[in-house]
């Protein structure tokens with residue numbers, strides 16, 4: 233377990249609304265190791281973003297974590313405020329307490345889908361980055377002579393000038409043109425793509441242990457997208473940062489992630505190494521998702537494959553396997569009666585489907 237950073241165990245998140253209870257995340261297990269990129273894919277509403285928010289203890293109301301754990305293997309690190317290794321269950325931390333505020337943004341950064349609603353309109357790009365830096369980033373004090381041991385090296389918060397320099401450098405890294413001018417721009421003076429890049433600069437400026445990237449490049453054109461993915465990969469290499477990459481874009485996730493998790497209606501239905509998942513998907517839902525990607529070389533007048541039917545009503549989930557009304561491999565009398573278990577079906581390969589169970 234040495235290199236495990238986040239270990240989500242049997243996580244359940246529910247939204248209690250007037251029409252009933254929606255199980256947004258239903259028994260999720262997910263392990264993310266240091267330096268690893270895990271891609272999370274699935275249709276809208278399958279629980280990807282709610283899982284990310286649960287990891288940061290910020291599930292929006294009326295949602296709440298009803299059971300399960302999010303274990304965080306926290307390590308003392310130079311330049312961070314905590315001084316000892318510890319294991320924390322994030323679901324048990326007070327949502328506005330000091331510890332979760334250190335973790336959120338400082339140790340686990342997040343890039344949200346909507347940059348406009350995440351940036352404060354009256355703050356410049358530079359102020360946003362400075363705020364994150366002053367809260368989370370520390371600079372080692374100058375050593376006085378050789379006798380000062382590493383263990384007693386003390387830290388100070390970054391000064392305004394240092395924060396401005398770091399902010400300009402981060403804006404440059406994420407490809408914002410004229411960063412020395414743009415650092416003083418307000419969100420409304422930036423284009424959608426630039427706002428998204430400012431969000432990414434804020435998240436990466438504190439050099440987090442893990443980055444949760446929720447559709448981080450959706451609003452960007454492909455050349456900027458490639459630039460941003462490079463920045464993330466660089467940081468991952470130099471700072472051993474883990475990434476949880478949530479996306480609809482299977483091409484991007486194939487390029488970024490070593491392992492992939494496929495979610496459907498709040499459950500993980502398959503997990504495998506990316507190469508295995510793309511070349512040998514086992515779950516019928518994953519197979520259908522992959523068939524729906526446009527392929528280079530396919531005739532332009534050929535119709536793309538689609539997944540039959542609709543995502544079920546979350547208040548009236550199908551019995552047995554939740555995918556059964558849409559599944560091309562549906563087995564009457566089994567799939568509509570028995571709930572498949574999520575189990576290992578090969579080397580580093582897990583799935584929940586009755587095709588791989590002896591029933």
Ligand code: SF4
Pocket residue numbers: 515516517553554555556557559560561562563567572584585586587
């Ligand atoms: Fe399809 Fe049955 Fe497997 Fe569900 S359990 S994915 S319905 S074959």
